[in-house]
Amino acid sequence: MEKQKNILDFTLASLLRRKGKNMALMVIYTFVIFLVGSVMFFTSAIKQEASLVLKDAPEMMVQKLVAGRHDLIPVRYADTIKQIKGVQSVKPRLWGYYYDPTNGANYTMVVDDANRDNTGNITIGSAVARSLPNDDNGLVPFKAYDGSYLFLKIKGVLSSKSELVSADLILISEDDFRKLFSIPKEYATDLVLKIRNPKELTTIAGKIGQFFPDTRSILRDEILRTYDTVFAWRGGMIIVVLSSAVFAFIILAWDKATGLSAEEKKEMGILKAIGWETSDVLLMKFWEGSAISLSSFLLGVLLAYGHIFFTSSILFEPALKGWSVLYPAFKLTPFIDAYQIATLFFLTVIPYTTATIVPSWRAATIDPDSVMRS
């Protein structure tokens, strides 16, 4: 124990001696961990957020398809579906996207129960509130399907737990929605179902398919999977971009860690000559590699955490967030996936430490008398 402490002590003193080399290495190491860690934190937090939101989503949605594309669904389908055993309720839903050419943004328009009959008024998400033009009366012009304008009054701004989904949201009344997009009364965007027993979901979906071959049923689990894929894909995209940085790091780390300077080799010789065993020298090199990689790892992870959860990921927000053109500004709820941290650890700290030991092992087995002959 005391021996380990003594050697560690000496190692730390050694690290300070090669300040330039070790500092440069640590800065780059920390930066790479910071970047990769940020992506990991971001994607897992955003996935977590999305799944929180979708927890309240309907268990099943039924959409009509025309030529493989999503089309408006006749409301009467609901009556037939209601008859299927196990279906608790069926509700037609109205929702869509509205493109605002002034801001170049897409808003999500939804008719919800609270605002269904609230004709002439809208409730909007926080990001929409920042960008929508409105006059002093709070009236916002919306361009309808035929080019005419519909003026709607902002009744309130949404304050939601998760800004991610609500930021670009406009809650609108049924009448206004139908007027805006010219959707006849007997049609809806899709149908949402409540099912008594989740085990029956697939059976019910099968029956719906038999009754209405022109529809498709979407289960909540499938949506969750899609979200997962989308976010994983975005995260993956960033990682691809970052991979060049990571590669550069690997090359640099390999070079710095494996290349022992003549002075370092001489020092190893001196240590062996004055009574250090090969294993002691390796222990020192191990502590050296561990000290650099562990501290860089911790620092990088902390910086990434701060970046994602305290600064709202300013560095790559544009690339990762939002599925519409509008980027909602929001703060993610801190969420850490221990498995990811472990992965990052094993992909960086372990290889680096090994990379420092291997060449040392070769150098440490030199004869101690080489010092006398040099």
Next chain:
Amino acid sequence: MGGMCAAIRETKRMIELNNIRKVFNAGKPNEFVAIDEVNLIIDAQKATVLKGPSGSGKTTLLSILGCMARPTAGRITLLDREITSLPERFLTEIRRKTFGFIFQQFNLIKGITALENVMIPAYPSGEQHSALKKRAMVLLGLFNLSHKASSKVEWLSGGEAQRVAIARALVNNPSVIVADEPTAHLDTKLSREYMEIMMSLKAEGKTILIASHDPIVYDSDVIDRVVGMRDGKIVDSGRRP
């Protein structure tokens, strides 16, 4: 250590070399015989000098005597114990406990303090850091270097660096001091100072082994025996006191 001292008193033979041969690059075109059929007995508590021109094999013989290098052939006995065939680990331990080395270039580790340099050889022994530090400070004090303890070694003068190197060689309280051309980089005054330190160490009962071709060293009163070397062979085994 007590047992070792008793052994020293009884045998008076510290190290014995039998038919030692050291060949570098064996079997290759550049094969080189550095030491050839050397037989030598080093007496305990005496000062012995290996003298000879450069390339005569002094340093190689010194590293074999100090358990730093293994001979290609022959036997080494340390205090009546055959050590030629010992595994590396044991040799390192013997080296650490029995020998204190002073190198030609001092070989101090740059960037750390004089105190740390003195402490380094004792780190693997697992001694408590505070006790070790105290011991190292006492040694530095002996050589009037207490005020330089926290100075980095590259800031020390030649004489100071030399004394730090000696203090480092003594930190594990070895019974043999091995020095390779210790005065090669010292002026006459410092060389004489060095020999005075060797004298006091010998008086303490340490065995001194020096490779040198400096008259200040081999003509010194401290030296009990001068072994002459040339071309890897002993040409004058000196008189054993």
